Amino acid sequence: MDFAQGSSVRREDARNNASALRPEAASIPAMTSQTATPNRIEHQLTDKGYVPVYTTAVVEQPWSSYSTTDHEVWATLFERQQQILQGRASDEFLRNQRAMGMTPDRIPKFDDLNRVLRPATGWELIGVEGLLPELTFFDHLANRRFPVTWWIRKPEQLDYLSEPDLFHDLFGHVPLLMNPVFADYMAAYGRGGVKAHGIGPEALVNLTRLYWYTVEFGLIKQDDGLRIYGSGIVSSKGESIHCLESAAPNRVGFDLERIMRTRYRIDTYQKTYFVIDSYEQLMEATQPDFTPIYARLGSQASFPAGEVQDTDTVFHCGTGEGWLDDGDV
Ligand SMILES: [Fe+2]
Numbered sequence: 510m511d512f513a514q515g516s517s518v519r520r521e522d523a524r525n526n527a528s529a530l531r532p533e534a535a536s537i538p539a540m541t542s543q544t545a546t547p548n549r550i551e552h553q554l555t556d557k558g559y560v561p562v563y564t565t566a567v568v569e570q571p572w573s574s575y576s577t578t579d580h581e582v583w584a585t586l587f588e589r590q591q592q593i594l595q596g597r598a599s600d601e602f603l604r605n606q607r608a609m610g611m612t613p614d615r616i617p618k619f620d621d622l623n624r625v626l627r628p629a630t631g632w633e634l635i636g637v638e639g640l641l642p643e644l645t646f647f648d649h650l651a652n653r654r655f656p657v658t659w660w661i662r663k664p665e666q667l668d669y670l671s672e673p674d675l676f677h678d679l680f681g682h683v684p685l686l687m688n689p690v691f692a693d694y695m696a697a698y699g700r701g702g703v704k705a706h707g708i709g710p711e712a713l714v715n716l717t718r719l720y721w722y723t724v725e726f727g728l729i730k731q732d733d734g735l736r737i738y739g740s741g742i743v744s745s746k747g748e749s750i751h752c753l754e755s756a757a758p759n760r761v762g763f764d765l766e767r768i769m770r771t772r773y774r775i776d777t778y779q780k781t782y783f784v785i786d787s788y789e790q791l792m793e794a795t796q797p798d799f800t801p802i803y804a805r806l807g808s809q810a811s812f813p814a815g816e817v818q819d820t821d822t823v824f825h826c827g828t829g830e831g832w833l834d835d836g837d838v
Contacts, residue, residue: 608625
């Protein structure tokens with residue numbers, strides 16, 4: 510496979526969300542592996558605005574330093590989302606979350622989760638302080654290391670956070686790493702990201718959209734209806750309901766090049782959600798060399814986030830209610 514990117518963009522959800530993608534920042538010096546000297550930059554200006562902490566360091570999860578309040582925040586968010594996600598999240602997500610032993614009782618220890626995750630798919634969780642430069646992030650994924658922000662949001666941030674925290678990363682991203690096909694997809698994405706990074710910024714833009722519309726905001730078609738698998742959605746109370754039940758957004762079938770041309774929202778709920786038939790479909794779509802695709806897309810205009818295309822398989826054509834006209838990125 511050869512797709513690239515992964516990451517970039519963080520998301521803030523002005524409407525009750527607390528999700529976020531991974532880093533982004535073209536101006537950060539490229540790091541080639543986690544063995545490079547850790548680099549910490551605060552208040553880094555990126556093309557998505559200021560990133561509060563931007564570091565390449567891998568850290569030990571300081572589990573004993575979590576306060577009672579931290580554990581209570583985890584419990585509150587966990588129980589609330591578990592309730593909302595019944596019948597909304599994909600069966601695979603819910604099943605694997607249980608299999609990993611995540612509970613509301615306390616913030617999970619990365620070491621405990623790794624004892625389950627490693628033998629299942631070869632992935633492991635590593636602790637990080639915050640957002641990573643994109644090449645560092647890709648390198649981790651390519652080597653089956655998933656960076657998890659060690660700190661958790663404050664009680665007053667339950668519904669709104671401007672960067673990924675432990676709840677988003679752990680609750681949202683980690684369960685599907687137990688699925689062998691999705692686990693392969695994520696590693697392939699990392700390898701593709703390293704490659705796209707070498708091709709240039711336009712290729713990274715194309716690949717970032719794929720990450721955004723699948724890993725973060727993807728829907729899947731089950732026999733009993735559409736379900737959520739994207740981590741940006743499952744970690745958000747409001748968007749978990751909005752993406753499936755609101756008439757406003759479009760819900761259309763997965764189409765690789767269409768997605769790579771489609772802009773998205775970082776400040777509101779998505780205008781369009783893309784629906785996969787299976788995780789295998791995702792993996793198969795990313796088998797080809799993306800280099801000629803990037804070259805082809807380079808001469809084509811991007812699609813607005815909310816525009817339905819003639820070639821789309823339409824599950825639902827959105828009413829567009831409440832949409833802002835500008836703000837696509
Ligand atoms: Fe994320």
